[in-house]
Amino acid sequence: MIAIESIQNIRTVVQLSRQNLFVDRYTALVGNTKKATLKHMHVHGVLHGVEMSLMFFVMPVVVFCAAKLVSNHQLDIDTLLMAAAYVSFLSRFLSAVNLTLPKLGQSYAVAHHFTRLMYRKPLISMNDTTENQQHPQFDPVEFNSVCFAYPTRPKIMVLNKLNLTLRTGQSIAIVGTSGCGKSTVLSLIERFYDVTDGQLQIGGKDIRDVNLRHFRSLIGYIGQEPVLFNMSIRDNIGYGCDLNSITMSDIIDAAIIANIHSFVQTLPQGYDTLVGLHGSQISGGERQRLAIARAIVCKPQLLLMDEPTSALDDENEQIIQDALQHAAENRTSITVAHRKYATFYTSE
Ligand SMILES: Nc1ncnc2c1ncn2[C@@H]1O[C@H](COP(=O)(O)OP(=O)(O)OP(=O)(O)O)[C@@H](O)[C@H]1O
Numbered sequence: 001m002i003a004i005e006s007i008q009n010i011r012t013v014v015q016l017s018r019q020n021l022f023v024d025r026y027t028a029l030v031g032n033t034k035k036a037t038l039k040h041m042h043v044h045g046v047l048h049g050v051e052m053s054l055m056f057f058v059m060p061v062v063v064f065c066a067a068k069l070v071s072n073h074q075l076d077i078d079t080l081l082m083a084a085a086y087v088s089f090l091s092r093f094l095s096a097v098n099l100t101l102p103k104l105g106q107s108y109a110v111a112h113h114f115t116r117l118m119y120r121k122p123l124i125s126m127n128d129t130t131e132n133q134q135h136p137q138f139d140p141v142e143f144n145s146v147c148f149a150y151p152t153r154p155k156i157m158v159l160n161k162l163n164l165t166l167r168t169g170q171s172i173a174i175v176g177t178s179g180c181g182k183s184t185v186l187s188l189i190e191r192f193y194d195v196t197d198g199q200l201q202i203g204g205k206d207i208r209d210v211n212l213r214h215f216r217s218l219i220g221y222i223g224q225e226p227v228l229f230n231m232s233i234r235d236n237i238g239y240g241c242d243l244n245s246i247t248m249s250d251i252i253d254a255a256i257i258a259n260i261h262s263f264v265q266t267l268p269q270g271y272d273t274l275v276g277l278h279g280s281q282i283s284g285g286e287r288q289r290l291a292i293a294r295a296i297v298c299k300p301q302l303l304l305m306d307e308p309t310s311a312l313d314d315e316n317e318q319i320i321q322d323a324l325q326h327a328a329e330n331r332t333s334i335t336v337a338h339r340k341y342a343t344f345y346t347s348e
Helices: 002-008 010-015 019-071 077-118 182-189 212-217 233-238 248-257 261-265 284-297 314-328 339-345
Strands: 141-148 159-166 171-174 197-202 219-222 302-306 332-336
Touching (some): 219 314, 284 314, 314 332
16 A cells, blocks of 8 residues: 555655655565564474474384384285375375465455455445436525534534525535535535435435436536546546547537647647546646546536636636636536635626
8 A cells, every 4th residue: 555655646755755754664564564474484384394294204114114014914015005195195185285274264364355345335325226317307406404424523513504505507606714514515415425414405305315326427526636547638538428428529519618629639649649647648737627628528417616726826727717617607516616716606
C-alpha cells in the first residue's frame, strides 16, 4: 500500500523531498514481514532437518536389522523389498504433507478474506427493483428535516434538520465553512448514503423507493479533482454513457460546450489522443474541461458541481466558469461554491 501510494503521488513526494521517509516506512514494513518469514523459515528448516536426519539415521538400523532377519531365514527377500517400498512411499508422502501444510493455512486465510469481500452486501444496492425502470421525475428534490451522520462516526451529526427544495430549472449554490457538510448534501442526493433521520424525496417519493440506477443516470457530476483514465479523449468523454448510445457528434457537442473542442482540434490525433495515466499528458484546466464534457455528454437533467474550480489558477478559473455556465444552461443544478461565486451560480 505504501509503495503504491507513494508511486501514484510521486510528484508530491518529490516536491516535499520525502522520498527517504517513504523508503524508511516501506523498509520498516518489509522488515517486519522479513522477520516473521525468517522465524517461520527457521522453524520449517529445523523440522525438515529432523525429518531428513531421522530418515538417514533410521535407514541403516532398519537395513541392518532386515539383513539379520534375512540371514536367519526369519524374513524372505520379497517381503523385505515390499516393506522398503512402502516405507519409501510413506516418507515421501509425509514430506509432501510437511511442505504443503503451511501453504494450505496461508491459502485458507486468503480465501477466507476474499470470500468475505465477495459476499459482502452493500447497504445500498444498484440492483434494487423497488421502482420501475422509467422514473423520469426528479422534480422536486426535497430535504425535509434531514439529519445525517456518517456510518463510521455515528455520533457526529453532519447535517441537522436540513430543509431544502430544488425544482426543475433552478440553480442553487451551497456555501459554507469548510467541513459544514456541503459535499455531504451532494452525496445524499446521489444516494451514496441514506439519511439518518428525516426524509429525502425525489419527485414526491422517498429516495429509497426510486430506482437508483435510473436516477443516477439523470445526474451529471463534476468534482474538485477530475478523474481521467489512460484512454483516448473520446473514450474519456464518452465512458460516462453507454458508448453504444452516443455518437461522435454527441461527444463533439459536449466538448464544444465544455470549451475543450478547439484544444482537441490542435492535437495531431484529435479525439484519439491518449491523455496518459490520470490525465498526466494534459493540463489541469484541460482535464477539468474534459470532466465537464463527460458530465454533460449524456444530457443529464440534474448537474451537481462540487467546487469545480477550486484547484485552478485565475485564468483557468474564468475559462472553466464559462464552460460551467454553458453546461448548466437549461438544466437544474446545485453547486458547492466559494462565497465569492455564490451569486454567479444561482438563478434565483
Ligand atoms: N466518508 C466520511 N466518513 C466520515 N466522516 C466524513 C466522511 N466524509 C466527510 N466526513 C466528515 O463530514 C463533515 C462534512 O464533510 P463535507 O465533505 O461534506 O464538508 P464540506 O463542507 O464539503 O467541506 P469542504 O468545503 O472542506 O470540502 C466533515 O467533518 C468531514 O470530516
